[in-house]
Amino acid sequence: MATEAELIATLSRVFGDTPIRADLLVGIGDDAAVMKESGRALVACADMAVEGVHFRRDWSSLAQIGGKLAVANFADVFAMGAAPKYLLVTAGLTPDIGIKEIEELAIGIKQQADSVGAIVVGGDLSSSPVLTISMTALGEMPSGRSAITRSGAHIGDRVIVSGIPGYSAAGLAALRAGRADEFASVVELHRLPKLDRNLAEAFAVAGVTSMCDVSDGLLSELGHIARASGVGIQITSASLTSPVLEEVAARLGEDAWEWILAGGEDHLLIATTSGVIPEGAIEIGTVIDGNSIRVIDRDVPSSSGFRHFG
Numbered sequence: 329m330a331t332e333a334e335l336i337a338t339l340s341r342v343f344g345d346t347p348i349r350a351d352l353l354v355g356i357g358d359d360a361a362v363m364k365e366s367g368r369a370l371v372a373c374a375d376m377a378v379e380g381v382h383f384r385r386d387w388s389s390l391a392q393i394g395g396k397l398a399v400a401n402f403a404d405v406f407a408m409g410a411a412p413k414y415l416l417v418t419a420g421l422t423p424d425i426g427i428k429e430i431e432e433l434a435i436g437i438k439q440q441a442d443s444v445g446a447i448v449v450g451g452d453l454s455s456s457p458v459l460t461i462s463m464t465a466l467g468e469m470p471s472g473r474s475a476i477t478r479s480g481a482h483i484g485d486r487v488i489v490s491g492i493p494g495y496s497a498a499g500l501a502a503l504r505a506g507r508a509d510e511f512a513s514v515v516e517l518h519r520l521p522k523l524d525r526n527l528a529e530a531f532a533v534a535g536v537t538s539m540c541d542v543s544d545g546l547l548s549e550l551g552h553i554a555r556a557s558g559v560g561i562q563i564t565s566a567s568l569t570s571p572v573l574e575e576v577a578a579r580l581g582e583d584a585w586e587w588i589l590a591g592g593e594d595h596l597l598i599a600t601t602s603g604v605i606p607e608g609a610i611e612i613g614t615v616i617d618g619n620s621i622r623v624i625d626r627d628v629p630s631s632s633g634f635r636h637f638g
Contacts, residue, residue: 335430335453338427339430341431342434343356343448344357351363352414352449355447356449361449363449370468371405372465372466375400375463376460376462377397377461389432389519390436391433391439392436393436393461394434394436395439396520398415398436398437398440398441398463400541400595401415401465402441402444402523403595404465406532407476407597408469408475408477409473409475409532409539410470411444411467411468411529412467413466414446414449415441415446415447415463415466416448416451416463417450417451417461418462418463419451420461421454422458425459433461434448443525444523477556478540478552478553479557481537481553481600482559483559484614485537485600485602485615486614486615487599487614488601489596489598489609490597490609491596491610492570492573493545493546493588493589493596494594495514495572497518497586497594498511498576498591499511499514499515499519500593502518502580505580511579514576521594523595527609530606531597531609534605534606536601537599539599540597541596542597543592544592545589545590545591546568546589546590546598547623550563553600554620558619559618560617560621562613563613563623563624564612565623565626567612567613568610585626589626600615
């Protein structure tokens with residue numbers, strides 16, 4: 329294994345080439361980063377990925393693993409209506425992680441940070457018996473905009489999503505079946521979900537009443553909004569139909585609706601709105617009176633989403 333100094337030098341080389349920004353007074357390479365206070369609301373979130381729980385290195389490259397966790401963090405920032413600004417990365421490294429491996433991991437993270445205009449400003453390294461990566465993202469709320477929470481949905485609002493969920497779960501099913509090459513398109517979306525920065529901004533600008541990142545499954549996230557807002561939600565399965573997922577499911581002997589309704593890690597945005605629906609968003613239902621999640625013409629899966637504990 330490379331020395332800590334060699335690993336840090338590699339990370340500094342990858343992350344040190346960042347554009348000059350007036351709000352970043354001290355970047356990566358010192359004891360801490362220093363950012364200039366803008367007076368706007370600061371958004372903070374964190375995600376952790378543990379090998380064997382969240383990823384497998386025989387299924388995904390280190391660049392994809394790092395990039396995917398960065399996407400998860402940035403999606404949480406966008407879900408609040410904010411813009412990602414900074415990222416802190418902490419990693420517990422196994423003995424087989426050398427300079428080549430840490431560089432690959434770092435490049436995957438930086439590519440996703442660059443795509444949303446964020447900068448990696450620091451973190452920490454440690455040895456670990458299992459590869460573990462934790463990221464903290466910091467975002468900024470644009471002037472004049474309030475945070476978009478899960479608790480703002482009102483009866484009569486329409487429910488919209490930034491894409492059809494279930495592709496990541498389909499990719500995971502293909503990997504488990506040993507048929508990754510056969511279903512490469514969905515496998516790639518499991519390895520590295522796509523984050524639509526422009527559509528995320530369009531959701532926020534449109535003034536959605538509540539919003540959530542689809543990380544643990546569509547029904548699970550709708551449940552979060554319903555409980556926080558004290559409402560019920562009804563969605564129609566016709567608006568979520570995916571011929572691609574149905575074909576993959578048929579060939580794998582799986583149920584596409586388990587993926588669509590309960591699959592996780594797509595990192596789409598689910599929101600409610602009483603206004604104009606942004607271009608590119610898909611209307612899938614309505615906020616109703618009550619406290620339940622209903623799916624028209626479709627049985628609700630026994631598992632509504634991923635749970636870490638129990």
